[in-house]
Amino acid sequence: MSLPGASAMTSPGSLAAPGAAPDRGVDPVLEIRGLCVDYGFGDDAAHAVADCDLTLGRGRVLGLAGESGSGKSTLAMAAIRLLRSPGVITGGEVLFHPRPASDGEPATTLDLLAAGEQELRAIRWSEIAIVLQSALNALNPVSTIGAQFDELLATHRPGLGRASRRDRAGDLLELVGMTPDRLRSYPHEMSGGMRQRAMIAMALALDPQVMILDEPTTALDVVTQREILEELMGLRDRLGFAALFITHDLSLLVEFADDIAVMYAGRLMERAPAASLFRSPRLPYTYGLLHCFPPMHGERHRMDGIPGSPPDLRDLPPGCAFHPRCQWAIPRCRQDVPKLEPLTGSHREVACWLHRDNATAPPELMRPDPAVAQPRTAAVSDTSAERAV
Amino acid sequence: MTTLAVVPKGAIETPVLEGRDLTKSFRVKRGSGLLARRSRLHAVDQVSVQLMAGAVSAVVGESGSGKTTVARLLARIVKPDTGEVLLDGHVVAGARSRRFAAQVQMVFQDPFSSLNPVHRVRHHLARPLQIHHTADGDVDEAVMQLLHRVALDPPARFADKFPHELSGGQRQRVAIARALAVRPRVLLADEPVSMLDVSIRLGVLNLLADLRDRERLAILYVTHDIASARYMADTIVVMYAGQLVEAAPSVGLTDSPAHPYTQLLLSAAPDPERLERPALAARGAPPSLLAPPPGCRFHPRCPHVMEICKRMAPPTVTVAPDHTAACWLHVDSGERVLDGAGMGPATSPSPQREAEVQRPP
Ligand SMILES: Nc1ncnc2c1ncn2[C@@H]1O[C@H](COP(=O)(O)OP(=O)(O)OP(=O)(O)O)[C@@H](O)[C@H]1O
Ligand SMILES: Nc1ncnc2c1ncn2[C@@H]1O[C@H](COP(=O)(O)OP(=O)(O)OP(=O)(O)O)[C@@H](O)[C@H]1O
Ligand code: SF4
Ligand code: SF4
Ligand SMILES: [Mg+2]
Ligand SMILES: [Mg+2]
Numbered sequence: 243m244s245l246p247g248a249s250a251m252t253s254p255g256s257l258a259a260p261g262a263a264p265d266r267g268v269d270p271v272l273e274i275r276g277l278c279v280d281y282g283f284g285d286d287a288a289h290a291v292a293d294c295d296l297t298l299g300r301g302r303v304l305g306l307a308g309e310s311g312s313g314k315s316t317l318a319m320a321a322i323r324l325l326r327s328p329g330v331i332t333g334g335e336v337l338f339h340p341r342p343a344s345d346g347e348p349a350t351t352l353d354l355l356a357a358g359e360q361e362l363r364a365i366r367w368s369e370i371a372i373v374l375q376s377a378l379n380a381l382n383p384v385s386t387i388g389a390q391f392d393e394l395l396a397t398h399r400p401g402l403g404r405a406s407r408r409d410r411a412g413d414l415l416e417l418v419g420m421t422p423d424r425l426r427s428y429p430h431e432m433s434g435g436m437r438q439r440a441m442i443a444m445a446l447a448l449d450p451q452v453m454i455l456d457e458p459t460t461a462l463d464v465v466t467q468r469e470i471l472e473e474l475m476g477l478r479d480r481l482g483f484a485a486l487f488i489t490h491d492l493s494l495l496v497e498f499a500d501d502i503a504v505m506y507a508g509r510l511m512e513r514a515p516a517a518s519l520f521r522s523p524r525l526p527y528t529y530g531l532l533h534c535f536p537p538m539h540g541e542r543h544r545m546d547g548i549p550g551s552p553p554d555l556r557d558l559p560p561g562c563a564f565h566p567r568c569q570w571a572i573p574r575c576r577q578d579v580p581k582l583e584p585l586t587g588s589h590r591e592v593a594c595w596l597h598r599d600n601a602t603a604p605p606e607l608m609r610p611d612p613a614v615a616q617p618r619t620a621a622v623s624d625t626s627a628e629r630a631v
Numbered sequence: 632m633t634t635l636a637v638v639p640k641g642a643i644e645t646p647v648l649e650g651r652d653l654t655k656s657f658r659v660k661r662g663s664g665l666l667a668r669r670s671r672l673h674a675v676d677q678v679s680v681q682l683m684a685g686a687v688s689a690v691v692g693e694s695g696s697g698k699t700t701v702a703r704l705l706a707r708i709v710k711p712d713t714g715e716v717l718l719d720g721h722v723v724a725g726a727r728s729r730r731f732a733a734q735v736q737m738v739f740q741d742p743f744s745s746l747n748p749v750h751r752v753r754h755h756l757a758r759p760l761q762i763h764h765t766a767d768g769d770v771d772e773a774v775m776q777l778l779h780r781v782a783l784d785p786p787a788r789f790a791d792k793f794p795h796e797l798s799g800g801q802r803q804r805v806a807i808a809r810a811l812a813v814r815p816r817v818l819l820a821d822e823p824v825s826m827l828d829v830s831i832r833l834g835v836l837n838l839l840a841d842l843r844d845r846e847r848l849a850i851l852y853v854t855h856d857i858a859s860a861r862y863m864a865d866t867i868v869v870m871y872a873g874q875l876v877e878a879a880p881s882v883g884l885t886d887s888p889a890h891p892y893t894q895l896l897l898s899a900a901p902d903p904e905r906l907e908r909p910a911l912a913a914r915g916a917p918p919s920l921l922a923p924p925p926g927c928r929f930h931p932r933c934p935h936v937m938e939i940c941k942r943m944a945p946p947t948v949t950v951a952p953d954h955t956a957a958c959w960l961h962v963d964s965g966e967r968v969l970d971g972a973g974m975g976p977a978t979s980p981s982p983q984r985e986a987e988v989q990r991p992p
Contacts, residue, residue, distance in 0.1 A: 309828045433916055463693040463855065464899040468911055490829055496903035520903050534829045536862035538885060538902045545862070547833030551798035 268299035270339055271484045272321070272370075272452055277334035279313075279320045281555075288555040290316040290329070292508045295582060298452065300341070303478060303485045305499030305516065307492045307531070309552050313508040314488045318454050322370055323354055323362055331355060340369060341451055368398050371445035373438070375457035380441055381429040387415075387440050388425030391447065398448050414443040418473055435466035442474065446481070453485040460489060471498050493535040496520045504528050507553050507563035510582050514590035515613045522609040524585065524592045526568045529606060562595065570596060570604055588614060645720040646681035647849040648735060648817045653678045653704045653714035659921070672920045674700045676873045677714070682817055682849040687840065689852040689864035689881065691896070693917055696870040698853045702819045705851065706737050733763050736810035740822040742802035746794040752778070752805050753790040759812040777808040781838055800831035804838065811842070818842070821853045836863045857900050861885045866953075869893045872917050872928040875947075879954035889956035892929045927959065935960055939967055 279291035290313045298304050306314050319325045321336045335356070340349035352361065366372075374380050382390055391411035395402055402410065412422030418439040429437055438458060445453060455474075459467035475498060478485060487499055495502050496516050503513040504525065512525040523529045530548040550567040553559060559566050565575040574595045582593040588611060596603040655675040661668050675697040682688055682705075690698045703709045707716060707727040716723045723731060739745045746755055756774045760766040766773035778786035781804040794802055803823060810818055820839060824832040840863050842848045854860055860867050861881050868878040869890065877890040888894045895912040915932040918924050924931055930940040940959050947957045959967055 309830055435916060464857075464901075465693065465895060465911070465914075466916065468899040469914060472908070472911070491901060492829070493901040493903050497901060497905075497908060531830060534833055535901075535903075536833075536858045537904065538858050538861065538897070538900060539904060542862060542882065544837065545833050546837070548830040549834075551800055551831050552828060 268297065268302070270297045270337075271300040271341075272298040272486070273337040273339070274317070274321050275335050275337070277317065277320060277336065278332040279316050279325065280330050280332050281316075281328050283330070286556070289508050289558075290555060291320060293581075294334070294505075294510050296503055296510060296513070298484050298486055299500075300451070301478070301482045301484055302501065303475070303487055303499045305495030305502040306486060306488045306505060307490065307495055307502055308505035309490055311552060311555070312505045313555075314490075314505055315456055317505070318456055318486060318488060321354065322366065322372070322454060323357070324366075324372070338365065338369070338452075367394070367445075367450070368448040369450050370452040370454065371448070371450040372454045373441050373445050373456070373458045375460050381437060383429055385428070386425065387411075387427055387429070387432075391425065391444065394444060394447055410447070414447055415440070417446065417477065418443045419469070435462050435470065438462060438466075438470060439473075442470070446477065446483075449481065449483075451483055453483050454488075455485055456488045457490075458487075460491070467494075492531050504531070507558060508555060509563065509579075509593065511564070511594070512590070512592045513582070514588075514592075514611075518588075518590060518611045518613040522611045524590065524597055524603070524607050525594050526570050526596070526607065527564050530567075562593075570607070572596070572601060574601075644683060646717070647684050647719060648682040648705060649717040649720075650678065650680045650701070650705050651715050651717065653701065653711045653716075655700055655704060655709060655711050661921075670921050673873055673923055674920060675704065675711075678870070678873075678875050679714075680705070680851070680868060680875075682851055684816065684849050685843055685847040686865040687843050687850040687852050687863055689854060689860035689867045690870060691854055691857050691860050691867060692870035693855065693896075695917060695920070697873040698855075698870055699821055701870070702737065702821050702851060702853050706735055706819050707731060708737070729763070733765075733813045734815050735817040735819065736813060736815040738803075738806055738810050738818060738820040738823050741826055742799055742806050743794075743826070745806050746802060748794050750793075751790070752792050752794070752797075755794075755805060755809050756790075756812055759809060763813040765812060765814050773812075777812055780811060780842075781805070781808040782834075783808070798831070799827045800834055803827060803835050807835075807838065807842075815848070817849045817851070819851045819853075822855070823852070824859070825854070825856070832859070839863065857885065857896055858902075869896065872923055873920055874928060875957065876929070877954075877956045879951070883951060883954055887951075889950040889954065889961060890929075890958050891933050891935050891960070893956075895932075927957075937967070 274294060274296040277291055277294045278289070280287040281290050282288060294317055306317070308314050316325065316329060320329065320331050325331065336354040338352045338354055342348050352365070354362065388408070388411060391414065392407050395407040395410060408425070411425055415422050415424055420436060420439055420443070424432070424436070424440070432440065442458070459470050462470070487495065489495060499516050501513065502516050502519045504511050504527065506527050512519065512523070512528050519528060520532065523532060533545050534547050536545060548567055553563055561577045562568070562571070562575040562580055565571040568575065572595055580593040580595050580598070582591045584591050585597060595601055596607060653675055654677055656671045656673045658669055659672045661670055678697070678701055680688060680690070680701065690701060692698050700709065704711050705716060707723065718731065718734060753774055756777050757770050760770050760773050774790055775786040778789050783789040783801060783804055789801070794805070797805065818839070823839070824835050827835065836859060839850055839852065843850055852860065852864055864881045866878065867881045867884045869876050869892065871892045877884060877888065877893045884893065885897060888897055891912065898909045898912045913932045913934050918928060918931065926942045927933070927940040927945050930936045933940065937959060945957045945959045946962060947955050948961045950956050950961050
């Protein structure tokens with residue numbers, strides 16, 4: 243993943259964003275605000291998620307990238323209240339905005355962190371569905387795929403008769419590229435890719451508004467991975483759900499997500515439209531991460547990755563947790579934690595002292611933003627503009 | 632990694648380690664109780680690879696394509712059914728001997744389980760030095776040198792650590808140092824970075840590339856990540872369903888893939904540089920190795936499949952200098968017709984690839 247050399251340096255802050263809707267214009271379906279999650283209590287606690295703000299727009303795909311242990315799964319599971327002990331949510335709110343009812347009556351917003359079990363049960367699966375890395379753990383090994391669909395639909399769609407449930411299950415399998423005869427199969431009789439497809443079909447069964455995809459294809463081969471992701475994106479376009487797509491593979495997100503958020507040591511550090519993040523990263527960590535994926539084309543040249551290794555959450559460096567590995571750290575980085583804040587005049591946010599006050603960012607972190615300068619491709623910018631309004 | 636040019640393979644240079652026509656099947660049990668049946672799983676079929684001094688050869692392919700089995704065959708951890716392993720041009724007979732082990736070392740995927748948690752780094756490195764008598768004089772001094780060679784500096788600080796006190800990348804460096812302790816000339820690295828964090832993978836790959844350049848090690852790099860193979864390997868071989876389908880210098884292979892399966896792999900690999908998502912060159916999944924399809928094993932998925940592909944295994948043909956592919960598309964159409972018309976296997980361009988060779992191990 244080589245980055246194009248940028249000869250013309252423009253200050254990101256000074257550029258206006260003609261034509262593109264401001265962030266406020268995005269119709270949010272899930273808003274995470276100030277979320278904090280610890281593992282354990284007291285001095286021993288690891289702050290796995292620290293003060294995270296993240297907004298998922300209706301019908302959008304938001305990629306969440308970061309290395310192993312950076313807190314991606316913890317953030318997602320806490321947001322939908324599926325966190326297991328010893329994880330504890332210590333602060334924040336997660337607002338779910340259901341789509342307006344068919345008569346145009348605006349639906350009421352629900353704070354998932356304050357909601358009761360009853361309210362949560364009504365929302366999980368039917369409004370917010372989850373696909374995890376290992377479908378084998380999520381599927382019941384002793385019943386057929388058909389029986390599992392039947393149970394799900396019988397619980398949530400009591401109006402449907404047995405035959406309609408079977409038809410619906412068959413349709414759902416076809417939606418993800420499987421044949422309805424697979425309803426008779428047990429999970430162990432299917433390949434990993436097929437199980438993952440069946441999981442996605444089940445997640446789609448109740449027409450949810452939000453899909454949480456936690457490494458949905460990480461265990462699969464590249465060919466199957468691309469097949470499944472293409473299907474998912476096609477379904478998103480048809481059905482209009484929003485997705486929080488978690489993976490450590492940033493290069494994959496650049497291709498499949500509308501926006502990308504980068505997490506490091508429990509904090510969200512940068513958020514931007516996918517093309518902007520790829521072409522013009524503002525955060526040193528994002529810049530480094532992008533240079534960890536060797537390109538598939540062009541001259542080969544030595545790449546160095548990022549020096550050092552990710553920190554221990556129980557023993558975080560003071561200030562910006564990335565500073566021991568950051569080639570551009572300034573004195574302030576060792577003392578104060580930078581907060582995720584909008585960059586003036588753009589649709590992006592970054593938590594880095596280099597973009598604050600009078601600091602000067604290096605040219606590498608000042609490349610012109612394609613979302614501001616020119617659209618990525620006609621097709622892509624069309625659909626994203628459409629979704630933004 | 633200063634010289635990325637492919638090492639010129641003069642016809643005179645002998646590979647340090649070579650596998651010739653390696654074939655391996657495993658007996659597996661299917662079903663249970665009275666219905667249990669024993670079948671043969673054809674994991675590796677007629678695979679030949681050459682490892683040259685000062686060069687990295689990558690083996691890429693999907694899960695189950697036989698990459699690990701090829702590495703284990705070359706390491707002589709498993710015995711081939713047919714085919715042979717040659718060290719410096721001489722056939723190696725018998726089980727994995729200490730002499731062979733001193734020349735050919737393996738590095739495994741999991742840096743967490745490959746080091747014993749109760750021993751310090753020093754112990755892990757001193758033991759092979761003592762067993763193989765490879766320390767010139769002072770063992771402790773040799774341990775420090777090993778740590779320095781894998782860029783664990785300052786060595787004294789790392790020698791007294793336990794594995795759990797190291798990061799994943801540091802542990803993998805210790806595993807590499809341990810392999811280097813016996814002064815091997817060949818390293819067989821099976822997915823050495825796939826369990827590591829993205830940000831530290833390149834560090835370990837660069838270390839392997841440096842060992843190739845500085846110490847002229849011959850390295851086999853097994854991976855499912857074709858981009859990393861392109862990055863650091865001199866040559867790449869692509870495996871599909873137990874067979875070698877294409878081999879070439881790595882840039883040539885990734886820039887102009889000749890085999891439809893390689894084209895599929897490349898179209899599926901993440902590539903943020905492309906402006907539009909590519910159409911996948913084919914769909915579906917690899918076949919069962921219990922009953923591989925006849926003819927070309929890729930034919931059920933191949934967008935270019937022809938009649939002959941379903942009946943006869945394609946020969947391996949040269950498509951460019953040092954670039955070979957096993958595919959009927961690259962066989963002159965005249966010959967294709969001739970063979971397809973039933974001239975029989977005897978005149979096939981590739982008699983050695985014809986029927987499955989099955990001999991008891
Ligand atoms: N049950 C647990 N008990 C204690 N600590 C935990 C637990 N689960 C996770 N953690 C810690 O919380 C941090 C965040 O973990 P999380 O699983 O959210 O990371 P992630 O970004 O999803 O990583 P991966 O890419 O490996 O899935 C890690 O440092 C991990 O060690
Ligand atoms: N000891 C064994 N007994 C039975 N089958 C085996 C054995 N070792 C490997 N196999 C089978 O041989 C085939 C090739 O396996 P191998 O581990 O070489 O593939 P691979 O390319 O390394 O895959 P991966 O990318 O998943 O590591 C697989 O179908 C595997 O299940
Ligand atoms: S805040 Fe400082 S240490 Fe952190 S990423 Fe920015 S420059 Fe680097
Ligand atoms: S031999 Fe035939 S089926 Fe096999 S890859 Fe070539 S064209 Fe496709
Ligand atoms: Mg996770
Ligand atoms: Mg393997």
